[in-house]
Amino acid sequence: MADPKGFMTTPRQDWPRRPAEERVRDWDEVYVPGALLPIISEQADRCMDCGVPFCHEACPLGNLIPEWNDLVSREDWRAASDRLHATNNFPEFTGRLCPAPCEAGCVLAINQPAVTIKNVEVAIADRAWADGLTPPRPPDRLSGRTVAVIGSGPTGLAAAQQLTRAGHTVAVYEKDDRIGGLMRYGIPEFKMEKRHLERRIEQMRAEGTKFRTSTTIGRDVMADDLRTRYDAVVIATGATEWRELHVAGRELTGIQQAMEYLPLANRVCEGDLERSPMSAAGKHVVIVGGGDTGADCLGTAIREGAATVTQLDIYAQPGAERDEDTDPWPTYPKIYRLSAAHEEARDLGTAPAADADARLFAASTLRFTGDESGHVRALHLVEVDEKRRPVEGTARALPADLVLLALGFSGPDRDDGLIEQLGLALEPRGTIARNADFATNVPGVFAAGDAARGQSLIVWAIAEGRAVAAAVDRALTGSSRLPAPIGPYDRPMSVGTSAGKARGR
Numbered sequence: 001m002a003d004p005k006g007f008m009t010t011p012r013q014d015w016p017r018r019p020a021e022e023r024v025r026d027w028d029e030v031y032v033p034g035a036l037l038p039i040i041s042e043q044a045d046r047c048m049d050c051g052v053p054f055c056h057e058a059c060p061l062g063n064l065i066p067e068w069n070d071l072v073s074r075e076d077w078r079a080a081s082d083r084l085h086a087t088n089n090f091p092e093f094t095g096r097l098c099p100a101p102c103e104a105g106c107v108l109a110i111n112q113p114a115v116t117i118k119n120v121e122v123a124i125a126d127r128a129w130a131d132g133l134t135p136p137r138p139p140d141r142l143s144g145r146t147v148a149v150i151g152s153g154p155t156g157l158a159a160a161q162q163l164t165r166a167g168h169t170v171a172v173y174e175k176d177d178r179i180g181g182l183m184r185y186g187i188p189e190f191k192m193e194k195r196h197l198e199r200r201i202e203q204m205r206a207e208g209t210k211f212r213t214s215t216t217i218g219r220d221v222m223a224d225d226l227r228t229r230y231d232a233v234v235i236a237t238g239a240t241e242w243r244e245l246h247v248a249g250r251e252l253t254g255i256q257q258a259m260e261y262l263p264l265a266n267r268v269c270e271g272d273l274e275r276s277p278m279s280a281a282g283k284h285v286v287i288v289g290g291g292d293t294g295a296d297c298l299g300t301a302i303r304e305g306a307a308t309v310t311q312l313d314i315y316a317q318p319g320a321e322r323d324e325d326t327d328p329w330p331t332y333p334k335i336y337r338l339s340a341a342h343e344e345a346r347d348l349g350t351a352p353a354a355d356a357d358a359r360l361f362a363a364s365t366l367r368f369t370g371d372e373s374g375h376v377r378a379l380h381l382v383e384v385d386e387k388r389r390p391v392e393g394t395a396r397a398l399p400a401d402l403v404l405l406a407l408g409f410s411g412p413d414r415d416d417g418l419i420e421q422l423g424l425a426l427e428p429r430g431t432i433a434r435n436a437d438f439a440t441n442v443p444g445v446f447a448a449g450d451a452a453r454g455q456s457l458i459v460w461a462i463a464e465g466r467a468v469a470a471a472v473d474r475a476l477t478g479s480s481r482l483p484a485p486i487g488p489y490d491r492p493m494s495v496g497t498s499a500g501k502a503r504g505r
Contacts (some may be wrong), residue, residue: 003073006045012113013039015122017340020347024302027189027269029096030340040123043116044072050107054330055117058105058493060463061087061094062485065102065117072120081128084121087485089158089462090200092129093183095122096192098459099292101492105330129199136206139167145476148173148230150217150418153181154458155449156236157200158465159472162482164209166473171210171230173221175416178270179211181238183458185263188296190303190340194270218417227422232444232472235424235432236465239450241414243407245288249368254376258293258406265300280306284399286379287311288365289406292339297404298358299341302350309358310351310398312379316386317361331493353398364388366395368403376400412451429454438471438488446472452488460486 003009015036017023023030047069055065064083071080084091095118106114128134145168149160152174164170178184180197205211217223226233242257244250256278264276280301287294287301290313301309322333338346338357345351345358354360366380383394411430412419419426425433425441431454432447434440440447448468449461463485473480 003045006042006073007048007108007112007115010042010046012046012116013043014116015039015119017343020344023190023340024299024344024348027303029193030190036119036123037127040116040120041073041075044069044120046108046115047073048108048115052107054105054107055102055115058330058332059102060460060486060490060492061466063087063102063121065115068124069115069117069120072124077124077127077131078133080124081133084124085128085134087483088121089161089466090154091121092125092196092200093154093192094459094462095119095125096196097183097187098457099332101332101457101459104332105493107330110329134203136203137165138207139165141167142169143167143477145169145232146171146230147232147234147472147476148226149234149236150226151181151236151238151449151451152179152211153183153236153238153449154461155238155465155468156181156234157204158462159234159236159448159469160209160465161204161207162466162469163472164204164207166469166480166482168473168476169208169210171212173212173215173217173226175214175216177214179213185266186259186293186296188262188265188300189269190299191296216416218419218421223418223421227442227444230444231476232446234468234472235412235418235440235445235447235451236449236468237412237418237451239409239411239431239455241410241412241430242405243410245365245405245407247365247367249370249376251374252368252370252376253374254370254401255368255403255405258287258289258297258404261404262293262296262300265304276304278402280304280309280402282307283401285309285402285404286398286400287404287406288379289313289408290315290359290361291406291408293408294404294406295339295341297406298345298350299339301402301404302341302344302348306350306402308351308353308399309345310354311345311359312363312365312381313359313361314364314384314388315361317359326495328495331495364390368400369397376403379403409450409455411454434488436487436489437475438468439475444475446475448488460492464488 016032068080068083100118103114149156149172160170285301285306327333342357351358364384369378378397379400383391432452434447438446448464467484470482470484
């Protein structure tokens with residue numbers, strides 16, 4: 001701890017965002033370029049060096065947060081980068097995209113604003129790239145063993161990098177035309193510019209990882225053929241089976257899944273399209289779903305020039321402070337949060353029929369109605385109580401030319417044939433079943449990430465990738481020195497559990 005009174009004398013200061021009116025005119029990241037480094041050393045000084053750092057337990061990667069906070073406060077960027085990369089393959093991803101459960105577990109957060117752990121993390125990562133502190137790390141020698149990784153999201157990339165560095169020959173198979181999974185086509189450019197992704201992919205290529213794009217396992221390459229060609233197979237395809245909304249009028253055109261809409265906007269940013277065929281320009285847009293994907297749709301629709309945008313959340317508006325009975329420290333609390341997209345909606349007044357930040361809380365969709373051509377024109381909703389029961393006299397309609405369903409994901413996609421061809425056993429909820437070693441019921445086949453865990457956070461996805469890599473390495477060689485930060489049954493800290501990565505039941 002460089003300054004034993006830092007947390008007492010220095011207030012929390014976050015990375016400032018560009019004015020909403022400015023940033024919605026482009027697709028660049030929302031933060032003020034260059035404004036983080038001047039403040040980050042003092043922010044790192046706020047770390048208390050507490051005796052029991054619960055931020056370690058709140059983070060599934062086990063990031064050495066107090067250590068790299070101290071190093072940043074001393075401006076020892078090389079050592080800070082070493083500590084950060086010791087537990088996290090892609091800190092520039094998590095530093096931008098993770099909701100920071102570590103900050104919820106910060107001891108300082110008991111009665112003060114938490115340390116800006118996420119900002120410190122991304123500052124270290126960006127400084128490391130700028131100073132050339134992240135060179136490729138190819139293995140000293142090859143093991144002679146081969147591994148196929150199916151899926152190039154954060155789980156697949158983390159597993160591939162760890163296994164490559166351990167000396168195995170690794171090929172990553174991706175069904176899309178570019179590597180990155182949902183980080184490529186699901187995360188908008190304004191949340192993470194894809195240059196950060198490209199840098200890591202080039203680093204991995206230099207280390208020896210092979211990439212095969214536009215290849216769907218189960219269609220372009222049969223699953224059994226892949227098993228024959230490789231000593232081990234890791235399934236990291238994610239949970240891409242989106243949830244549906246079964247109400248009257250769902251068949252109308254203009255009602256799209258969020259993951260049909262977001263990739264097209266990303267392809268515009270990639271230069272593949274001049275304009276998205278689902279563009280929200282000039283339309284009344286309603287987003288059904290109150291999570292991060294819905295917020296991504298909100299920010300995207302605003303940038304495309306929607307006439308109005310409203311987001312529906314079936315849950316009641318949470319309070320500004322954590323509820324110590326239901327979400328006590330150090331669990332991740334359900335509180336009112338204002339994302340960059342909601343800030344933009346508030347400042348620009350995109351939803352005159354909703355609250356200040358474009359969200360309608362405690363709102364449930366009843367049905368859709370359309371015009372003579374079969375295109376959606378209105379969404380009918382009703383307010384609900386805490387048990388999701390309709391409140392009498394609250395039904396109303398919102399104009400809607402484009403409806404985006406952002407209701408989450410239930411498990412891996414089963415249409416490509418991979419699960420059936422391998423004969424993989426599934427859990428009752430539709431995810432891939434696995435044992436304590438991440439192994440499926442099929443010899444030599446392992447499963448990790450959202451495909452097996454279910455929809456989760458990017459930090460859990462990377463932790464799964466690192467853990468499955470250790471399991472595969474051990475299966476191939478008899479032992480492993482690769483870190484395994486979590487087990488397949490570990491879950492986030494919650495009420496009634498005694499540890500951050502509580503054992504699942």
